[in-house]
Every structure is written in structure tokens, then in C-alpha cells.
Amino acid sequence: MGLDKLDLGIIALYLAGITLFGLRFRKRQRTLRDYFLADRNVPWWAIALSIVAAETSTLTIISIPGLAYDTNLTFLQVVFGYLVGRVIISFILLPHYFRGELYTAYELIERRFGRKLRSLTAGLFLLTRAAAEGVRVYAVSIVVAIALGTGEIASIAIITALTLIYTFEGGLAAVIWTDVVQTFIYVGGTLVGLFTVLHVVPGGWSTVHTMAESAGKLRIFDFSPDFWKPYTFGAGLIGGAFLTTASHGTDQLIVQRLLAARTQRQSVTALLSSGLAILFQFALFLLVGVMLFAFYHVPSATFGKADRIYPTFIVSQMPHGISGLLIAAILAAAMSNLSAALNSLSSTTIIDFYLQHRPQLDERRRVQLSRLATLFWALLLFGLAVLSLHKVGRVIEVGLQIASVAYGALLGVFLLGVLTRRANQNGAMVGMLCGFLIELYIWLGTRVPWTWYVAIGTIVTFVVGYATSIVFEKNSPRQPA
Numbered sequence: 320m321g322l323d324k325l326d327l328g329i330i331a332l333y334l335a336g337i338t339l340f341g342l343r344f345r346k347r348q349r350t351l352r353d354y355f356l357a358d359r360n361v362p363w364w365a366i367a368l369s370i371v372a373a374e375t376s377t378l379t380i381i382s383i384p385g386l387a388y389d390t391n392l393t394f395l396q397v398v399f400g401y402l403v404g405r406v407i408i409s410f411i412l413l414p415h416y417f418r419g420e421l422y423t424a425y426e427l428i429e430r431r432f433g434r435k436l437r438s439l440t441a442g443l444f445l446l447t448r449a450a451a452e453g454v455r456v457y458a459v460s461i462v463v464a465i466a467l468g469t470g471e472i473a474s475i476a477i478i479t480a481l482t483l484i485y486t487f488e489g490g491l492a493a494v495i496w497t498d499v500v501q502t503f504i505y506v507g508g509t510l511v512g513l514f515t516v517l518h519v520v521p522g523g524w525s526t527v528h529t530m531a532e533s534a535g536k537l538r539i540f541d542f543s544p545d546f547w548k549p550y551t552f553g554a555g556l557i558g559g560a561f562l563t564t565a566s567h568g569t570d571q572l573i574v575q576r577l578l579a580a581r582t583q584r585q586s587v588t589a590l591l592s593s594g595l596a597i598l599f600q601f602a603l604f605l606l607v608g609v610m611l612f613a614f615y616h617v618p619s620a621t622f623g624k625a626d627r628i629y630p631t632f633i634v635s636q637m638p639h640g641i642s643g644l645l646i647a648a649i650l651a652a653a654m655s656n657l658s659a660a661l662n663s664l665s666s667t668t669i670i671d672f673y674l675q676h677r678p679q680l681d682e683r684r685r686v687q688l689s690r691l692a693t694l695f696w697a698l699l700l701f702g703l704a705v706l707s708l709h710k711v712g713r714v715i716e717v718g719l720q721i722a723s724v725a726y727g728a729l730l731g732v733f734l735l736g737v738l739t740r741r742a743n744q745n746g747a748m749v750g751m752l753c754g755f756l757i758e759l760y761i762w763l764g765t766r767v768p769w770t771w772y773v774a775i776g777t778i779v780t781f782v783v784g785y786a787t788s789i790v791f792e793k794n795s796p797r798q799p800a
Contacts, residue, residue: 322634322639322642325640326640326646327643329643329647330647333647333651334647334650337485337654338481338484340497340500341485341489341494341497341658342484342485344485344488344489344493345485345489345493349683350682350686351670351682351689353490353492353686355422355665355670356579357492358492359578359580359581361492361580362581363581363589363592365495366585366589366593367589367590367596368499368502369502369655370567370573370576370577370589370590371597371600372498372501372652372655372659373573373655373656374573375505375597375600376455376652376656377455377462377649377650377652377653378454378455379604380505380629380648380649381458381630382458382625383608384608384628385624385625385628385629386608386625387604387606387607387608387609387612388609388612388619388625389625390536391536391537391539391609392536392537392538392539392602392605392606393538393541393551393555394601394605395539395605396539396550396551396552396555397550397555397559397770398555398597399555399559400556400558400559400560401560401562401594401597401598402595403560403563404560404561404564404567405563405567405590405591406591407568408563408568408590409590409591411734411738412569412733413583413590416577416583417582417583422578422670423575423666424440424569424570424733425440425441425444425671426670428440428732432742432747434675436732436744436748437671438671438675440569440732441571441667441671441672443729443755444571444667445664446725447721447726448570448572448722449664449696449699449700452656452703453700453704453706454721455656455657455660456478456653456700456701457471457704457705458626459475459650459704462630462646462649462653463477463478475705478650478654478657479657479697479704480697481654482654482657482658485497485658486657486661486662486697487694487697488690491579491662494655494658494662495576497654497655497658498659502655504651505649508644508647508649508651509604509607509648511644512607512645513610515638515641516607516632519614519636520613520614527609527613530612531612531613536612537609546767547768548768549768549769554768554770555770557774558768558770558774559770561726561773561774561777562723562773564730565726565773566722566726567590569726569729569730569732570729571663571664571666571667572659572660572663575662575666577590607629608628611632614632615632630646633646634646661700664692664693665690665696668692668696669685669689669692673692723769723773724755724762725755726772726776727754727758727772727774727777728751728752730776730777730780731750731751731754731780732747732784734777735780735781735785739785739788741789742784742785742788743791743792745788746784746785746786746787746789746790746791747788749784749787750779750787751784753779754777754779755776755780758772758775
């Protein structure tokens with residue numbers, strides 16, 4: 320069927336509208352507190368929706384249905400772990416973040432250990448976040464190329480440029496409030512898509528249920544003790560909990576939003592409520608994949624790769640107008656995730672690195688440099704996305720693997736800082752290096768599922784870091800927690 324002028328008009332209207340909406344916040348950015356923390360004056364519900372948008376990318380919307388198409392609903396076990404991780408952050412990490420005026424997660428590390436470890440953790444965040452985000456931006460090209468017929472590089476350039484415009488000008492305030500709008504767009508669009516798929520399957524839900532049940536697509540829990548399976552109950556719950564504790568408790572992408580809350584209590588409320596929204600959202604995306612299986616009932620290889628199934632259905636099967644809305648919804652998720660990455664990468668670059676050497680700069684100059692850092696990261700992510708073309712498999716798992724490789728080392732260091740008194744900077748650095756190298760090894764050299772990466776890396780970092788700290792204790796005096 321393809322897209323017609325109505326669909327293209329809806330997509331163009333969305334792209335223009337969200338960019339202009341984001342630009343409304345450009346005059347409010349006078350200080351770094353304005354630019355990176357939205358003056359700590361954002362209501363909890365907006366932060367909650369922004370957290371949901373920040374951890375939802377094009378990867379999620381196109382790859383999770385593809386995952387369900389190929390397998391079943393057992394990925395939800397990982398999402399249950401996401402809820403556990405949020406509770407852990409609320410009790411262990413958030414109280415420390417709200418002691419003082421922090422702009423980034425890594426300032427907490429300097430306060431506990433010292434500047435060297437702060438630079439190391441911030442640098443690791445920049446490295447792995449940029450790599451993972453490059454894969455996410457690449458995923459945009461899959462959708463836009465199928466929908467608009469444009470080249471993949473041109474598709475990446477269009478989305479990157481439009482997202483850069485409002486992120487560059489409006490800072491975190493623009494990011495959060497555009498996230499709120501975009502969350503409603505992509506969740507609403509996905510609901511429309513779900514009911515549309517249900518309508519075009521002959522026999523409706525009864526056919527979907529019968530076919531999915533016979534193919535084992537409706538299975539949620541897998542209690543098998545097989546360590547090598549990524550989506551068992553143990554791997555999902557433990558792995559999801561460790562992953563979220565790291566991603567939402569040590570990654571500037573999410574921590575920055577939590578720090579923008581008016582109070583610690585509102586930050587906790589935002590974090591926990593976002594978990595319920597994420598559970599609903601992943602269940603929705605997985606169900607779409609099951610319905611697509613009932614509609615096509617052919618191997619995913621027929622489409623080239625599973626990530627292409629949902630975009631192909633939207634363009635070829637959905638009524639005009641609805642298909643345009645759904646493409647706009649997918650672009651909404653892509654832009655919200657990209658804007659979050661740009662702002663968090665910029666904040667870490669300026670606060671954790673540049674201002675350590677030039678603290679005397681006035682606020683006007685600091686904001687100018689922050690915007691230049693945003694531009695730099697946009698160009699770099701564009702380059703990384705282009706490099707990702709034709710080099711990745713199922714993008715949701717590749718993105719999670721790259722992020723997970725560093726998260727264990729980061730979480731281990733943060734837990735050494737908040738849970739122990741004997742840990743010191745030298746010991747923590749050795750533990751972090753060991754944890755990161757172990758994670759690299761299991762990623763590149765073993766068949767260990769990605770769901771275990773963060774747990775293994777965290778344990779190695781914590782144990783080695785604590786033991787090494789005792790050895791170094793005489794030469795590295797303990798610092799107050």
C-alpha cells in the first residue's frame with residue numbers, strides 16, 4: 320500500500336510541531352542549573368513520563384515486537400526485574416544524590432572517593448552511552464527508510480538534526496516536556512496499531528489466541544534452571560534488577576531527570592511510577608509482536624530481519640492516516656531518546672571534565688559551551704549510527720549488550736561508595752577495571768546471556784574493589800561516606 324500524501328503530511332506536521340514546541344524553552348536557559356536541571360522545578364509526573372521516554376527508543380518499538388514474533392512473552396520477566404531495581408535505587412542511591420547540589424551522578428563519586436575515580440566513571444559513561452546510542456540512532460533509519468524510501472544515512476541525518484535543534488536551544492526543560500508529548504504520541508499510536516492489527520487478522524482475537532497458544536507465543540514465565548537462556552525467571556528478575564539499578568542509578572541519562580525533581584520524595588514517586596508505565600508499555604509492544612505473528616505466520620527471515628516486521632506492516636497494511644500516525648509515533652520515541660542522550664552526554668562533558676579545569680567561567684559562557692558540547696555529541700552519534708549500518712543483528716539486544724558491558728563496573732563502584740566505609744579510591748579503581756574487563760570478556764568471548772552481564776560485573780567490581788581497598792588502606796586513607 321505504501322504511504323500517501325496524508326501520511327507524509329502527518330509525519331511532517333509532527334516533526335515540525337515537536338521541534339517548534341521544544342524551541343519554546345530556549346529563552347529560559349540562563350544558567351547551568353537551568354540548562355541541565357530545568358531549575359529543579361519539574362513536577363514528578365512529567366519526570367516519570369520523561370524517564371519512560373528516555374528508556375524507550377526506536378529499538379523498543381520496532382525490536383520488541385520482533386522479539387515476540389520470533390519467541391514469546393518471556394522478556395516480561397526482565398521487566399519485572401526493572402521494577403525491583405527501581406525500589407533498590409529509591410532506598411540506596413537517591414538519598415545520597417539529594418545531599419547537596421549535584422548536577423551529575425559522578426559528582427557523588429568524587430565526594431566519596433576523589434577526582435580520579437569521578438573522571439574514570441564519567442569517561443566510561445561517555446564511551447558506552449555513545450556506542451549504545453549510535454545503535455539506537457541507527458534503528459531510526461530502518462523505520463524512515465521503509466516508510467519514506469529515503470536512504471538510511473539521510474534518514475539518520477534528518478532525525479538527528481531536528482532533535483539537535485530543540486535540545487541545543489532548550490536544554491533539559493525542552494527535553495523533558497517534549498518527552499511528555501512524545502510519550503503520549505507513541506503509546507497512543509501503538510494502541511491504535513494494536514487494534515488495527517487485531518482488526519485485520521481474520522477472526523480477531525480468537526484467531527490470534529489460538530495461533531499464539533499453539534505456537535507457545537503466550538508463555539510469560541520460564542522457571543527452567545538453564546543458565547544459558549537469557550529469558551528465564553531467574554535471569555530476568557536478577558538481571559533486570561541489576562540492569563535497572565545501574566542504568567537508572569548510575570547512568571547520567573536517567574539520574575539527570577531524577578535530580579531535576581523538586582524534592583527527593585517527588586523523585587522517588589517519579590521513578591516508581593515510571594516502572595508501572597514501563598511494564599504496561601513492554602506488554603503492549605510484545606502483544607503487538609504476537610498479533611503480527613498471527614497475521615503473517617511466516618519466518619521473520621522473510622522480512623530480512625525481525626526488526627523490519629512492524630514497520631513493514633505499518634506501511635503496507637495500515638489505513639492511510641493511521642500509518643502516518645504510527646510512523647510519527649516511532650519517530651517520537653527516537654527523538655525523545657536521542658534528546659535525552661545528547662543532554663546527558665553534554666552535561667557530563669562540561670561538568671565532570673571541562674569545568675574541572677576552568678571553574679572560573681561565568682554562567683553565560685558555561686551555557687554556550689554546553690550547547691557546543693551538545694552539537695559535538697550530535698555529530699558523533701550521527702557518525703556512530705552510520706558505522707552501525709549493516710553491522711548489527713536484532714538491535715534491541717545489541718543495544719542492551721553494549722550498555723550492559725559498562726553498567727556492572729559502574730554499579731559496583733557506586734555500591735562500594737554508599738554501602739562501605741573501608742573502600743578507597745585505589746581499590747575501587749582496580750575493582751572497576753577488573754569488572755569492566757570481565758564484562759568485555761563474557762560479551763565477546765563467551766555465550767553468557769546479556770541478562771547476566773551487569774550482575775557479574777557488579778559482583779566482581781565490588782568484591783575485588785573491597786578486597787583491594789583493604790590492601791591499599793595504609794597508603795590510601797579512608798574518606799568519609
